[in-house]
Each structure stands twice: as structure tokens, then as C-alpha cells.
Amino acid sequence: MGGFTFDLEACARPNIVALQPYRCARDDYKDDGSNTLLDANENSYGPSLSMDLSVDHEIGGRTLRLAGLNRYPDPHQIELKQLLCNLRQPSDPLATLTPDNLFVGVGSDEAIDGLIRCFCIPGVDKILVCPPTYGMYTVAAQVNDVEVVKVPLEVEGVSPSFDIQPAKIREKLESDPRIKLVYICSPGNPTGKLVDPDRLKAVLECNWNGVIILDEAYIDFASHGKSLAHWVNDYPNLVVMQTLSKAFGMAGIRLGFAFAPPGIARLLNNLKAPYNVSSLTSTLAAHAVSKTGLEVMGSHRELILQQRDRLVRELPKISRIGRFLGGYDANFLLVEILNSPRSIGGQPDNEAARAVYSQLAEAKGIVVRYRGNELGCTGCLRITVGTEQETTKLLAKLEEVFREDR
Ligand SMILES: Cc1ncc(COP(=O)(O)O)c(C=O)c1O
Known part of the structure; x- marks a missing residue:
């Protein structure tokens, strides 16, 4: 399939490829309740909460243990990641998504920023966006001192399609190797319009060593078509971002996620802060994507x-x-x-x-x-x-x- 020239090691920043991720003692010795945990400078007396902490809160079969909030959350979130895989490939016998395909973070805004930090050298590399589109791609680029190249959606004509323009995107990508990332929003914000999958394929098949990011924040409202998350195992340079902030109504917990080929997911996970997803967030997120939450x-x-x-x-x-x-x-x-x-x-x-x-x-x-x-x-x-x-x-x-x- 497409992305035929993609070379992850040449595309990502060398310092990120070489990065040794932060490791904690619990990567070696699990917090399974049997150990006395004196490794992470936590407070063994418990959280500063005045309510009765002996009461566990049952949320759809999951236990929210306020008493456990003195402990750092799980840095890897494998159980939540498996549930997110199940969400996008419910009963598919050929399902290929696994937790190795996932990054979970503080809203998809964390993934937007993390991808730029992973692939774009400040002051050197560029991203490409298709206006009108979500403003955070440009804000994150500016924060990271990364230039933004624009190839508008099709806005001309009496009844503009507001779809992406693959030929124009291809022209930019194939003439400027400093462009490392393309952010495409589907359904678009503010257009509310799904991108045509064939046009997306045409972009994925460009002869260019960079990553296409498909932002599916609103995918569960789409009238036809469904998430293209499973494409990440067909295209080595595709990332599909989603969030619990919209259809799931959980903007307050800040949980976003990105499906990616395992190599890209690994780099994103290496560079994130180790405890980016709180235990409150992951418990509530797991419930939101369980059968009853769905x-x-x-x-x-x-x-x-x-x-x-x-x-x-x-x-x-x-x-x-x-x-x-x-x-x-x-x-x-x-x-x-x-x-x-x-x-x-x-x-x-x-x-x-x-x-x-x-x-x-x-x-x-x-x-x-x-x-x-x-x-x-x-x-x-x-x-x-x-x-x-x-x-x-x-x-x-x-x-x-x-x-x-x-
Ligand atoms: C297209 C798009 N992507 C991502 C986001 C951010 O979502 P999150 O709340 O997961 O950071 C938004 C929020 O409005 C959005 O419109």
C-alpha cells in the first residue's frame, strides 16, 4: 500500500529516535498490592481528602478507589488501550489493532503537540494544514517554532466541497522535504464534513517521507462511513487521532488517543510525560467505552x-x-x-x-x-x-x- 518510501528513523527527530524513555521501578516490579511501595516518593498516608476513603465507588463494574490516589497512575494504560482497540474493531475477526498501536494522552491536543515534537526540528521543519481547520495544529506548531504550510480545502465555486485537494497537497509535499506532518481533519472543524477516503488515499500515496495525521475527533457523529483507525496497519505513515471529548461527552476528563503504526506509537509513548493520564481519567474512560458506556x-x-x-x-x-x-x-x-x-x-x-x-x-x-x-x-x-x-x-x-x- 501507500507510504511506500516511508522511513521512520529518517523522518523522526534523531534525538527522539535515540531517546531512552523514563523508567520507574514499577516497570520492573508491578503494583499488584503485594509489595510495600517505597520507590516513588509518594505519600503512604494517603490523599488529602476528608471524605470516607474506605468507600470504593463502583462505576459500571469498575472500582474508583479514592484511597489509591496517593499512588502514581499506570504509565502504560494497557487495559484502556485494549478497550479503545475493541471500540474501533468491535467484532472483526481480522482485527489487527493492538495496544501497541496506541498513544493515550491529555486530550487529542497532547497528541497534536507530541507528534510535532516527535517529528519536527524547531526552526527547521514544517507541518501542512488544510484551512479552514482546527486552530490547535497551528498553535502547537508555533509553540514548537515550526512553520505552517497551508493547502486550503476546496472552497471555490457556488457550492464548495470543503474536501482536501490531493494534487495540490502532493505538489507541496513532493517539492519540500522539510514538511514532516500533514494534519487532516475528518469530519472537519469548522466544516462538519467527512473527507473522501479516496482523496485521503491519494495523499497517503505521495512519494514523500512524512506522516499524515487524520483527526477524527467528531467521527461518531458522521452520517455515513466510519473510523479509518484500522488503516494505520495498512499505511506505515498514518496516525488517526480520536477523543472522548465529543460524542462521549467526557471533555472534562481530558482523554485523547492516537492509533498509529507500532513504531510511531512507540516514539510518542517514549517522549510523553510518564504519568500523563490520571487514574481518575483512565477509570472513567474505561467505563465510557465499555458496553454500558457505549x-x-x-x-x-x-x-x-x-x-x-x-x-x-x-x-x-x-x-x-x-x-x-x-x-x-x-x-x-x-x-x-x-x-x-x-x-x-x-x-x-x-x-x-x-x-x-x-x-x-x-x-x-x-x-x-x-x-x-x-x-x-x-x-x-x-x-x-x-x-x-x-x-x-x-x-x-x-x-x-x-x-x-x-
Ligand atoms: C478537530 C478537533 N480535534 C481535536 C480537538 C481537541 O480535542 P481534545 O479535547 O481531545 O483535546 C478538538 C476540540 O475542539 C477538535 O475540534
């Missing part, structure tokens, strides 16, 4: 999709709402705000969108996201799909804002 996720997703469909039906009834741009594959919509009613030729307009954004927040208590300055998103607001009550409030308040603006 049932809850599925029913919440259903409710979100219903409200998304409702917004798609109801928003266009408001005269100063224009088109939906992008797609319907995420838990948000990208929608144009017009400078006058559609019936008299209103046009999408940044000033109008910014005014609606401010009015909604300052006078109506609803915060959405202004995206008008993003490429191809003139006059756009990005609206997250909320509960039924929140949707009712949003629709009513939007009408009020336009009425008051007459």
Missing part, C-alpha cells in the same frame, strides 16, 4: 442528531439565515448570516455575523462561535448542537436578535 453514548448521540436535523429544518425558516456550508457529519453546523433577508438578495456578511454573535452572547445568554474570518466561511457562525431545550432557546433568541436589528 449505550449511553449511543442514546446521547441519537438525541444530538435529532436536534441537528431540527436545526437543519428550522434555521432556514429565519429570513436572515443563509446556507449551511460544509457537511452534516459533526455535532455542529456552519451557517451563513445574511446582511438582509434572503428574499431581497441578502449576502453572507462578516459584520452581520459578528453582530449576531455579540448580540446572542451579550443580550441573550447564548454563546456560539464566530468563524467569518476562516477561509471560505464569510459570514459564518459555527453552532454546536445542544439539548432540545437549548435548541428551542437558540431558535427563539436568534429570531429576536434579527427582529431587534430591523
Whole structure:
């Protein structure tokens, strides 16, 4: 398959390839309850919590032991990693994902940054992004003094596809060996649109020694298609990132993960801080992806999709709402705000969108996201799909804002 020229050792930073990861005594002697643990300068008297610590909290068959919080968490998280593999290859007899394919971290933001630190020499190497896209790729690059090359999504035309442009990406990659990483978001933020897998394949088949990162933060909201996580064992230079912050509704625990070929996963795991995922986070994450957690996720997703469909039906009834741009594959919509009613030729307009954004927040208590300055998103607001009550409030308040603006 693609990535035919990929040479991991030549692509990653030499200091990371050579890195000896931090080791702790518990890599040699497990914390199985039988040992007296005097190796990690923890506090054997226990956590500074005043509640009754003898009570364990049962969470869907897993025990959350507050009394154990004086101990460092498991640096390897193999059990959680296996559950994440099961999540993306539920009953596939040819399943190939194993915990060796995984990095788990503090949100997918940790993976975004870790990949840059792993592959890009500061002040020398570059990443490629496809705007309009998630802003953290550029922020992480800037923090690491890494240049950002942009190849926009297809935004031209009356009805832009907002898909990636493989030929243009290929041209950049094959002419600039300093580009080490390509971040592709599918479904896109703020476009809400799945990338066409054939276009992704065309990028993966570029003759170039770098890594393609597919950010699937919103994949569980996609109307068709499913995660391409299993592709990481077909393409040696593909990483697929996911998170529990969106469909799983667990943004507060900060758990993101990246499926990768084992060599790349090993480098990411070598360079991370040893105890990056807390025991509270891993216990709750394991429950969220267990059978019962998945049932809850599925029913919440259903409710979100219903409200998304409702917004798609109801928003266009408001005269100063224009088109939906992008797609319907995420838990948000990208929608144009017009400078006058559609019936008299209103046009999408940044000033109008910014005014609606401010009015909604300052006078109506609803915060959405202004995206008008993003490429191809003139006059756009990005609206997250909320509960039924929140949707009712949003629709009513939007009408009020336009009425008051007459
Ligand atoms: C496309 C995309 N990727 C990643 C993230 C970050 O997710 P996490 O909460 O896992 O850091 C977000 C958050 O908004 C996002 O939109």
C-alpha cells in the first residue's frame, strides 16, 4: 500500500529516535498490592481528602478507589488501550489493532503537540494544514517554532466541497522535504464534513517521507462511513487521532488517543510525560467505552442528531439565515448570516455575523462561535448542537436578535 518510501528513523527527530524513555521501578516490579511501595516518593498516608476513603465507588463494574490516589497512575494504560482497540474493531475477526498501536494522552491536543515534537526540528521543519481547520495544529506548531504550510480545502465555486485537494497537497509535499506532518481533519472543524477516503488515499500515496495525521475527533457523529483507525496497519505513515471529548461527552476528563503504526506509537509513548493520564481519567474512560458506556453514548448521540436535523429544518425558516456550508457529519453546523433577508438578495456578511454573535452572547445568554474570518466561511457562525431545550432557546433568541436589528 501507500507510504511506500516511508522511513521512520529518517523522518523522526534523531534525538527522539535515540531517546531512552523514563523508567520507574514499577516497570520492573508491578503494583499488584503485594509489595510495600517505597520507590516513588509518594505519600503512604494517603490523599488529602476528608471524605470516607474506605468507600470504593463502583462505576459500571469498575472500582474508583479514592484511597489509591496517593499512588502514581499506570504509565502504560494497557487495559484502556485494549478497550479503545475493541471500540474501533468491535467484532472483526481480522482485527489487527493492538495496544501497541496506541498513544493515550491529555486530550487529542497532547497528541497534536507530541507528534510535532516527535517529528519536527524547531526552526527547521514544517507541518501542512488544510484551512479552514482546527486552530490547535497551528498553535502547537508555533509553540514548537515550526512553520505552517497551508493547502486550503476546496472552497471555490457556488457550492464548495470543503474536501482536501490531493494534487495540490502532493505538489507541496513532493517539492519540500522539510514538511514532516500533514494534519487532516475528518469530519472537519469548522466544516462538519467527512473527507473522501479516496482523496485521503491519494495523499497517503505521495512519494514523500512524512506522516499524515487524520483527526477524527467528531467521527461518531458522521452520517455515513466510519473510523479509518484500522488503516494505520495498512499505511506505515498514518496516525488517526480520536477523543472522548465529543460524542462521549467526557471533555472534562481530558482523554485523547492516537492509533498509529507500532513504531510511531512507540516514539510518542517514549517522549510523553510518564504519568500523563490520571487514574481518575483512565477509570472513567474505561467505563465510557465499555458496553454500558457505549449505550449511553449511543442514546446521547441519537438525541444530538435529532436536534441537528431540527436545526437543519428550522434555521432556514429565519429570513436572515443563509446556507449551511460544509457537511452534516459533526455535532455542529456552519451557517451563513445574511446582511438582509434572503428574499431581497441578502449576502453572507462578516459584520452581520459578528453582530449576531455579540448580540446572542451579550443580550441573550447564548454563546456560539464566530468563524467569518476562516477561509471560505464569510459570514459564518459555527453552532454546536445542544439539548432540545437549548435548541428551542437558540431558535427563539436568534429570531429576536434579527427582529431587534430591523
Ligand atoms: C478537530 C478537533 N480535534 C481535536 C480537538 C481537541 O480535542 P481534545 O479535547 O481531545 O483535546 C478538538 C476540540 O475542539 C477538535 O475540534
